Amino acid sequence: MHMHIHVTYYAYAYTFYILCTLYILHLMHLAYYTSTYYILYISCIIIHDPYSSIPLAFITGFLYNLFADPDIIRLPPPLAPLQKIIALIISKRRAPKSIAAYKSIGGGSPILKYSNQQAQLVQQTIQHKYNLDVNTYVGMRYWYPFTEQALEDIQNDGINALVIVPLYPQFSISTSGSSLRVLQEEFAKNSHKWNPQTFTHTVIPSWYDRPGYVTAMANIIKKELNSFSTAEIDEQLQSNPIAKHILFSAHGVPQSYIEAGDPYQSQIKKCVQEISKLLPSEAEGVKVHLSYQSRVGPIEWLRPYTDDVLPQLGGDGVKNLVVVPISFVSEHIETLEEIDIEYRELAEESGITNWRRAQALNTDETFIGDMADMIVEALVQPSLSVTEACVANNVGLVDVEGDFKGDISSAGVGGVGYNDGLQSQSSSQNKMRLKEADERFYGRFAGLAIMAAVLLELFNGKPVFGPW
Secondary structure (H helix, E strand, C coil): CCCCCCCHHHHHHHHHCCCCCCHHHHCCCCCCCCCCCCCCCEEEEEECCCCCCCHHHHHHHHHHEEEEEEEECCHHHHHHHHHHHHHHHHHHHHHHHHHHHHHHHHCCCHHHHHHHHHHHHHHHHHHHHHHHCCCEEHHHHHHHHHHHHHHHHHHCCCCEEEEEEEEECCCCHHHHHHHHHHHHHHHHCCCCCCCCCCCEEEEECCCCCCCHHHHHHHHHHHHHHHCCCCCHHHHHHHHHHCEEEEEEEEEEHHHHHHHCCCCHHHHHHHHHHHHHEEEEEEEEEEEEEEEEEEECCCCCEEEHHHHHHHHHHHHCCCCCCEEECCCCCCCCHHHHHHHHHHHHHHHHHHCCCCECCCCCCCCCCCCCHHHHHHHHHHHHCCCCCHHHHHCCCCCCCCCCCCCCCCCCCCCCCCCCCCCCCHHHHHHHHHHHHHHHHHHHHHCCHHHHHHHHHHHHHHHCCCCCCCCC
């Protein structure tokens, strides 16, 4: 990238800092520079949520990719060879309901549109605020543009320093973890392309506690809280002593994932706590609730379920409710259809008459600015490789043949993974931890339950799974 140097004291100081950093990186052989030591190509790849903008004709293919992912449906080893067969059966059975859901919101999800806008705005913000020339790439997990395509574009553009940003604020094995596993597999299979002598990367695995993100969320919620009229507040106080209620609705994950070490639930709770600090307290007339949505299949997911909490709130006399989709940064099928249509209908049937829904962040200025700051900060902080991010969050690793260590590399000075001893020690310790977690997980009957449900669907023709 080219530095745009302005004749100011700040520009001189900043340029001196960048040049010193580049020189140190060169000495440590952590990055490769083309033609001149003052040109460093930096990119940001944004991995987004699985519910991309899919033509209705391709819904079955999307669902197949989703359910064929072992991080979405985890089967015990004896049933693992059946993963693709099960995915095919489920996708064919779920497709009609998914198509109907997409049609109810206009025929497709706007998530790719928002993802592209977010990437473009982050790029522009970094250029204007930090005078850094960067490229941004969007990669989807289960549909076009796939992550593999983004990586191909990165290679074609000659990028040699990469910041990987999952657009999930909270880390889960089934979301960020699944996306990072794809990258880890690609780096392992094509080590000649991703040689650490010529290519370096770092991962931002989660960012639920970023001040800018927390502030942006709080501002959107405050806007909805302030929209309740005096008449609505008076109506509420007749049936419940608290004037306004907030329901944070997070995407659910199977309970077994949490027991296997998935940090998602704890990060969700901490995230809600941080946002709530910027909102009026219960003493000031606002009460916060938390629930989990979008469960699939007969196994136990994180509780309480959103479709259980809404009737409970209605039974407690709640009239004024702001629902906040806490796991999502863009509007898509689970905000526009599941929350806005299904849950709103359930809420109104339960007596919650004054419904509000906080919009997703989308292209919120505070959010975009914080994302840009986060990416630039990652360039000069100790790096975290894809493999290390997976190990740290109990994501199963792809088997790597030979002595490949290509994805243990550092984008920051003296970053994590630079020391071979630390790398070896961390690898052996975390493999043992992953093995123990897998044994706990596979001791359960989640996979068998899913298989049984699929067989039931085949024999009786009635769906066991809820709408996806």
